[in-house]
Amino acid sequence: MSSNPRPKPVPTNHPEVAPYFQAGLRNELRIKKCGDCNTFQAYPQKNCGNCLSRNNIWIRVSGKGKIYSYTEVRQTPGPAFAADVPFVLAFVELDEADGIRIMSRIVDVDPRDVYVEMPVQVVFERREDEATGAYAVPNFKPATPRE
Amino acid sequence: MSVKGKAAIVGIHEYEARFDPEASILSIEADCARDALEDAGLQKEDVDGLFSHRGFTLGQYLNLSPKHVDTTSVGGGSYEFFVAHAAAAIAAGQCEVALITYGSTNRSRGEQRGVVEPRLPWPDAVESIYGSQTLGLYALVAQRHMHEFGTTSEQLANIAVQTRQHASTNPFAVMRDPIEIEDVLNSRTVSTPLHLFDCCLVTDGGGAVIMTSAERAKDLKKKPIYVLGTGQAIAHSGLGDRDLTTIAAAQSGPRAFAEAGVTHDDIDIAMIYDSFTITVLTTLESLGFAPKGEGGRFVEGDTLSLKGKLPTNTDGGGLSSNHPGERGMFLLLEATRQLRHEREGNQVEDAKIAIAHGTGGSLSLRHSGGTIILGNEVP
Incomplete structure (x- = not known):
């Protein structure tokens, strides 16, 4: 690991996406749903991806889902991630929100135990940097029966 | 028109x-x-x-x-x-x-190849923040394909083996020593389930x-060498509901075949973008050379070899010849050499019609698909 690790690429304070990362600080996963056509969208975007309306609102979801696909990344994607390797990158299909699939990481698990269809639960990783202040990134961990 | x-x-x-x-x-x-x-x-x-x-x-x-x-x-x-x-x-x-x-x-000159950098609030804030570079994104496609269809690492490896055989005839190819399936499986795992030899070169x-x-x-x-048919498409995650294993070729391919007025049986040579072995497999399926899910079985044996059912990437491809970042150009060059019958040492006998399919961007996320069908006469 470099003695001066580069910050992770995080334009998290832009108004289009900031509520997503701020909700994470409260342990809430929020997803965009159009107030006009009721379409859920995997990406936090200002305009609805279906009807292009600006009446696209944040909806809180439970954060339960299952793994749609995953990979254990062993080759670093760059200096900002050198300390993270190996890590598990994944698409998670949410139980709610019409089953949209969002990109995330799978954490708190031995990568060898991860499988497609594995039930998972959102867990938040708090980060802080000078440019954007505090924010939280949604990751997922294996769901336990109690959750 | x-x-x-x-x-x-x-x-x-x-x-x-x-x-x-x-x-x-x-x-x-x-x-x-x-x-x-x-x-x-x-x-x-x-x-x-x-x-x-x-x-x-x-x-x-x-x-x-x-x-x-x-x-x-x-x-x-x-x-x-x-x-x-x-x-x-x-x-x-x-x-x-x-x-x-x-x-x-x-x-x-390509310092920090494949390194993710901060860009736009949308979509990078919810993608590159996780370290989602090209390699991992294609690995996600491979993993899903294996889960849904039982595709194996051996089947993917055979694409690299067949491509290397073609490269052995190309004096300019970077990697010319023939390899076996075991060599691919024994190369280091870079992002599960992909091995190093499942990945293209950087040249x-x-x-x-x-x-x-x-x-x-x-x-x-x-x-x-006449342009017989063209097809263009982009594909993306949509609203979050896209099937990872169907790529833009599923849209551009039929457009090109329709314009050319030819069928899959008419194709003598295929030049398929091979950033990774999984790119070839999903492209062959999405273009319709193999039914969805059967790409793994299709590429087994010598299908992609010079004497096989569909000679593919006969210059050695991005996997073994060269890949400077955008390999779409070389698909056109090798297809043209083959249709001119001037590919010394690895000529597809009596080749008349070739297909070239280029993929840009990243499977899993946003990508392009361009299909060109070429012929040395106009049927």
Whole structure:
């Protein structure tokens, strides 16, 4: 690991996406749903991806889902991630929100135990940097029966 | 309006060096342009259409003042889009001699290749924040394909093995020693389930293609290679509901086949973008050479070899010959060499029709698909 690790690429304070990362600080996963056509969208975007309306609102979801696909990344994607390797990158299909699939990481698990269809639960990783202040990134961990 | 048979590839050149620290992107494009014009028997002054990412910068470097300019940028598949656009422009009379160029110093100058950098709030804040570079994104496709269809690492490995066999006949290929399936499986795992030999090379390089009208093509030095069909598409995650294993080729392929008026059985050679072995497998399925989910079985054995059912990537591909970042150019060059019957040492016997499919961007996320069907006559 470099003695001066580069910050992770995080334009998290832009108004289009900031509520997503701020909700994470409260342990809430929020997803965009159009107030006009009721379409859920995997990406936090200002305009609805279906009807292009600006009446696209944040909806809180439970954060339960299952793994749609995953990979254990062993080759670093760059200096900002050198300390993270190996890590598990994944698409998670949410139980709610019409089953949209969002990109995330799978954490708190031995990568060898991860499988497609594995039930998972959102867990938040708090980060802080000078440019954007505090924010939280949604990751997922294996769901336990109690959750 | 169909462009079938209205334009032809009449000149090509592939930059031979795979590592050239003395070269610049523009010098590579200039070398290739000069030699492709020589191949065609045309002069620089004949060029009135320029198709390159570098636009006016390349125009100045070559001292060209074209009346038709196209800087389409949809990643590695841009060159199949350029051919489609050039054919349309020629058919519409907007230009008569089109120069398509590509240059890259990715190997000698490409510091921090594949490294993610901060960009836009959307979509990077919810993608690259996780370290989602190209390698991992293609691994996600492979993993899902294995889960849904039982595709195996051995089947993917065989794509690399067959491609290496082709490369062994190409004196300019970086990797020429034949390999076995075990060699691929024993190469280090870079992102599960992909091994190092499932991945393309990183090289310098470039190329150029000269196109003109079918009429003018008849009087030039080389046998014209006609554009029979073109298809363009982009695909993306949509609202979050996209099937990872179906790619843009599923849209661009049928468009190209319909315009060309040919079927899969008519195709003598396939040039398929091979950033990774999984790219080849999903492309063959999405183009319809194998039913969805059966790509793994399709590529077993010698299907992709010179004597196989579908000779594929006969120059050694991005997996073993060269991959300067945007391999779409080389698909066109090898298809043209094969259809001219000038591919020494690895010629597909009596080849008449070839398909080239370029993929740009990243499977899993946003990507392009450009399909071109070429023929050495117009059926």
